[in-house]
Amino acid sequence: MKKLLWKLCFSYLLLAVLTLGISLIIASFLLKQFHLDQACHQLEAQARLFRSSVEKNFALSAAEINLLCAEFSAELGSRITVIVATGQVLADSEKNSAEMNNHADRPEIIAALAGEIGVSLRRSHSLDKELLYVAVPVRKNGIVWGVVRAALPAKLLDEQLVFHSRLLLAALPALLLAAVASFLLALRISRPLEEIEQGVLRFTQGSLHHRIHVAGPLEITSLSESCNRMAAQLDEQTAVLKKQLGLLESTFRSMAEAVIVIDKDGRLLRCNQAAGRLFGFDPAAVAQRDIQEIIRHADVQQFLERTLKNGGPTEEIIAVSIGPEKILNAHGCLLRGEIGQDGGALLVFHDITRLKQLETMRRDFAANVSHELKTPITAISGFVETLRDGAMHEPEDAARFLEIIARNVRRLHAIIEDLLALARLEQDEEQGQISLSWKAIKPVLENAAAVCTQAAEEKGISVELTCQDALKAQINSALLEQAVVNLLNNAIKYSSAGSTVILQVVKVTSDGVVISVQDFGCGIGKEHHARLFERFYRVDKARSCKLGGTGLGLAIAKHIVQAHHGTIVVESTLGRGSVFSIRLPL
Template identity: 45%
Template sequence: MRKSYPLFLKRFFPFLLIVLIPLLAFSRFAGFSMRQFYLEQTAVSLEARANLLKEQVTHYLLAADEKKDEKNIDLLCKRVGKSSDTRITVILPSGKVLGDSEKDPVDMENHSDRPEFVKAMTGETGVFTRYSDTLREPMMYLSILLTEDGKPLGVLRTSVSISAIDKQLEIIQKRTSLGVLVVALLGAFAGLLFSRRISRPLEKIREGAGYFAKGDLAYRLPVFASGETELLAKTMNDMAANLDERMQTIIRQRNEIEAVLSSMTEGVIAVNPDENIISVNQTAARMFHKEPSELLNRSIQETIRNPDFQRFVRISLLDENPHEEDIFFHIKGDILLNTRSAPLKNTGGDRIGILIILNDVTRLRHLENMRRDFAANVSHEIKTPLTAIKGFTETLKAGALNHPEEAARFVEIIENHTNRLIAIIEDLMKLSVIEQNAGDKKIALTEWHILPILLSAIQTCRPKTDEKEIRILSSCDRDLSARVNAALMEQAFVNLLDNAIKYSEPGSSVEIDAVKTDSEIVIAFRDYGIGIGKEHLSRLFERFYRVDASRSRKLGGTGLGLAIVKHIVIANAGKVTVESAPGKGSRFVIHIPHKAS
């Protein structure tokens, strides 16, 4: 990852370079200019000294044919050179050295190749700075040509060491560099302060932008006392406030929509044109026994594997019109969902998918079927005795009244069917009253001991038990009590006991156990009669449902006894269950939770 540096350092270093580079360039230029100036002044001084000696040396050269004049030239060079702190050399046109203030001319080599000599021989002043092989140090040489009537007599060369100049310039350069360094440090410090002054607000703004990017729109930038940054900070704060307000509005609206969707009893699914789920509420997810996260952003084919539903989605996506269809789903049991679709559009009116509303109508359809079955059963149950009554009445009218024995038998049959019809109507009325009172919460529940209610039910059924010599074995704690409606609960006990007696063999026994567990009061009725097949147990408490219709009618049953028991127990905040097997008898159990007690 690329390393990030503080903003003030990013601004400081360029500023430092801007200050330092010109200072260094100035220092170098000043040093170079100063050296050139000193060298030019030295050259002028050397030329002045050469001109002072020019006439005298020319005089000696004109007489140089004698040895003593050559010696005088060398002595002149040494005397004047010592007094002027200047090296003076006299060279013949051939390059031979006649005199030198520092060395013995005899020991000196020919100087015809020296650049200052060559330049002077052309008639120009030769000025050169170079390293001296004789003195072993850098020197500045100035040479002038000595002539007489246009005839070259020789070259007068003056020179000085520039080591002292370089040393002096080095001292000056050091002092200049020190000054440059001080100025650079002062400039750097000023640049640092300036950079911090500029970068600190920008860093704060960048920091604030980071908070805004992370979603912390409640953060506010400090307002700095400088024009541009102050305006920028205020603008960003205003922007954050506006964004925060809009975000809060969006979040509030989203939460309201989610709350509405979550509280809906209908399932809601939004599907885009690619058949991917883009929104789903909790109810819809629960219908498919999934979490919303398992459905979101996944395709219908992947998540809801029902061919009829997938076909419904495809048709709805292709058509602008709403669609409705009841679809069966096999998800941990069969459920029937009323499925409706409508086009889903954005604020611009463009279609972006479909909205599917799912309504679980399994129970509704079941209730409708039960209502139809109930109506059919009621009609059948009432029609049967009425048909019999009408038939035997017509028989009596046709002449059976003239035969007393047959007439008496027919009247008895008519009476039995009339009693059955009355029993059916009474049971229907009981059931209707129980359901209505339970729905209106008009059934009063009070604390009752269970034993007296049981004994009263047993006493009611005593004639039937005596007739079939059936023993009633009951077990119930005297102190066992529950919050129930005593009259209704006795009716439920009577119905269960009557059923047990009807389907028990003569001389057998019926057991009644009432106990209290950790969570509920359990009252069980156990017989050892013919028993019931497993396939009938789920519908046993439905109205007019009979395992063996002919046997039930023969025994005087209306087909409503167990339905009445179920609704009585529900009205008493409990439930009723059954365990049975053919040939092993049945066990009906009433459960009343403690919270109802």
């Protein structure tokens, strides 16, 4: 350490040389400023001296003032100029004043006319050389009458500076030798240190596999070995951190939940793609923006405020209108710094719209099943009690009551059969047990129309079928027939007597066909279209019960179409009828 210390001491000599050099520069600057100030004071004194002569002899003519300027200039060695308040040159010791331009725009003249001492170092337009100007105001009866200006060539100042600079530079050779010697000694230390510095620089650039090899004192080699050990440890830790960071980043991007991180001022720090999709923004374009500018939903903003205010974990169910209304399960908590300061908040939004819809459907389904089963069971129970109370001894009433009981038993049987059919469909669809084969569509539609013939004839309704014989698709004949039967039954039930139901198939593209069932009955309001295919959903409950439906026909048709990888839609207008369309892929 002592050897290294002495080598370092020599480097301080180099620092002293640099300090002396800086001192020389500063001294040169101060000398220049000193000579400039001296020249300014000299010119100001000369201008004041000449001003006193002018102020005592305002009656002098321009020629006389010109002569006076020449005499003063010869004695003082400077250029003397007299300018009136308008900027016109009245007299000058070196140029014909009549040939000189108006001087009202010269900086030193402007200052002097304002009652101050004007100083300017610039090139003279009339003499075409650089001059130092000093101008003083001339007052007459307390009012600025004009300006007296004295000037010296800047070259005279430079000559004085050169002389003084030579005196200062006389000591430089000895100092230069000392600086060179100090530099050579410090170089022995700086070289290995520079190699270590270059190695550390490569470490900071990510080359942690690089190793530093230097020769020199024990202290320097120990330092290089320590740097190499540090690089090896950093390399190991960096690899672990990169792996963990990659895992976290992959998890963050892959999360189905919307995750948003904000600072304590409400600016967005980070979010995943799910957040962008949920709230409709580009995550890459909103960093550091205020969250209120990005998500313009009052409920979300209020949830954020409560999260920041409460300090603890916050959970709420909120509804936002982003296109269709969405129900979100929102979780929020504060981010804590290393020493406990609040660093912002973490918000997680889980879209539970589908879960809420399923929960609502489950509740509705349970209520509807209870109602649908309870109604015929109540009727059966009531008429059985009536028969037991003595009505069985009256043949006419007994027969009528038994018919009502039988009708409700058939209704119960139909509901249970439809529920079982729907359950089988769902199970087979989930397990992939519904087989599809390439078959003609027309025979299936003919069978469906034949099944509904009796119901149609009872109301005098004709069923018109239009389908190409060669048209085929991937279908399950039995299931597709059941779906079409359900649609035809509904069309016949809700059509007026003597009307027509149209069953037709159209090949719309090379990728699919559309089977449509059209009636000209009472029609369905638009507010019912979205829920029309739900179980037990009825547009007109009283009329549906009267017509004997179970409320499951359209739900069964929808599941059958989905098993065919198709879609089913409805178009309907009140009072004009309805069109149910099944689109099947080819």
